[in-house]
Amino acid sequence: MVLTDIRQQFPILSRMVKGKPLVYFDNAATSQKPQQVIDALTHYYSFYNANIHRGIHTLAEEATMAYEATREAVRDFVGADATEEIIFTKGTTEAINLVAYTWGRQNITAGDEIIISGMEHHSNIVPWQILCEEKKAFLKVIPVTDEGELSIEAYKELLGSKTKLVAVVHVSNSLGTINHVNEIITAAHLVGAKVLIDGAQSAVHLDIDVQKMDCDFFAFSGHKVYGPTGVGVLYGKRELLEDMPVFQGGGEMIKDVTFEQTTYNDLPYKYEAGTPNIADTIALKTALDFITAVGKDKIRVHEANLLAYATAHLKTIPDLSIIGEAKDKAGLVSFVVKGIHPQDIGVLLDNMGIAVRTGHHCTQPLMKRFGIPGTVRASFAMYNQPEEIDVLITGLHKTIKMLT
Known part of the structure; x- marks a missing residue:
């Protein structure tokens, strides 16, 4: 995996949220800023x-x-x-x-x-x-x-x-x-x-x-x-x-x-x-x-690896369905869990320091197309790492257990 040292250039990634190290997977909404910016x-x-x-x-x-x-x-x-x-x-x-x-x-x-x-x-x-x-x-x-x-x-x-x-x-x-x-x-x-x-x-x-x-x-x-x-x-x-x-x-x-x-x-x-x-x-x-300077080619490879890693692990979770499995995808994955509202998942993940986006993502007609109120969305950036995805997967297992 490339770009393992990039995180230190983003000061916000070193903070704690609810007593846990921040895991930021809301990059499609807004990305974090390097110190240079x-x-x-x-x-x-x-x-x-x-x-x-x-x-x-x-x-x-x-x-x-x-x-x-x-x-x-x-x-x-x-x-x-x-x-x-x-x-x-x-x-x-x-x-x-x-x-x-x-x-x-x-x-x-x-x-x-x-x-x-x-x-x-x-x-x-x-x-x-x-x-x-x-x-x-x-x-x-x-x-x-x-x-x-x-x-x-x-x-x-x-x-x-x-x-x-x-x-x-x-x-x-x-x-x-x-x-x-x-x-x-x-x-x-x-x-x-x-x-x-x-x-x-x-x-x-x-x-x-x-x-x-x-x-x-x-x-x-x-x-x-x-x-x-x-x-x-x-x-x-x-x-x-x-x-x-x-x-x-x-x-x-x-x-x-x-x-x-x-x-x-x-x-x-x-x-x-x-x-x-x-x-x-x-x-x-x-x-x-x-x-x-980092290089879009390197960023794309890194994010594609993150997407593949996250997708493979999410598919092992019972009752979880990925929404949108196009052949060509950028670095984000949306999913729902049967019987659980996306917002409830988002709140409990936030208690573990994990920031994801929940809801209709300003695409209400698309949500209607799939017959759902919204999704949980994890979106990746150059500074994210596989270990953070592991934290997300562990957090999802705990969240689903608490809500079922």
Whole structure:
């Protein structure tokens, strides 16, 4: 097993919870932060805290340079052509809403169709429902198989001349399924539809190249890639971003303002109104650099080994069923235990210092598809170790015994 020494770089992993060493398996919700990221935040506030872009003094120039260095790091991280295609947002949710409220309102008309999948997070469902209701358009859903995979055959049957947008998750936050987005994108483009990829879970696990992928939009959140909360990214093809209307009005997104009219700024600032989340954006570069230094190839091998180890041991537990056994999965596993509510399991595991996620994971339609109220989800990161999975398995045995 690789990456055995990485834990010491994450200070929170040394704490105790309920008198037990912390076992953190809630990484799909948010990852922990290495000391470098924490230091980047404190360094900004300690030495060059200032507003960006408009100031001419030294602190403002240093802050601006650091902020824009993150944009270049993101461009490289996702394989975009230019920094103008990188828009900073609060997170994946805001990025998706930005597309819905700008490109969507401009391009979706009555009778048009938007396709999403049956495993989408609520943030990739609700904005399109709002848009469809407003525009009298229709929302179509790609079905999910019993194995937790998308039916590509059914998807292709949904596509047609009325399809204007396909918005799908790259990696399911509830099942871990890695969707075949290249095939999805190619098929959508054949009918003239645009494609948005929700990369909230994939950006940390998979190599991302938006140009090779040929997606029109790609969104992800900083806090799931070992970075701070409150900062995210929207990638969009330049020609689309240039043609889209503005999202919010205020400072920075303007070139010139009079009482008669306003001239909007160039990309990417056209979509970044007001003082942004400067400190967290700057620290995001440190997080991306950290991932690159460790190596995504090593991280993937490590997490795949953890997933295989956990899956094999979970299957030995009586009355436990894994929800979602796709052929291609990222490092998480969801499960239910017959006759026991997932929340009860989560509470008792927390008493043992084990942090898992329980509930519907903001994918209520997917839970309904499987006929369950929710699952227990254990999601893995580069700092997790097999010994922690052993603790989880032991904890599950004790929990099930207490609840039955």
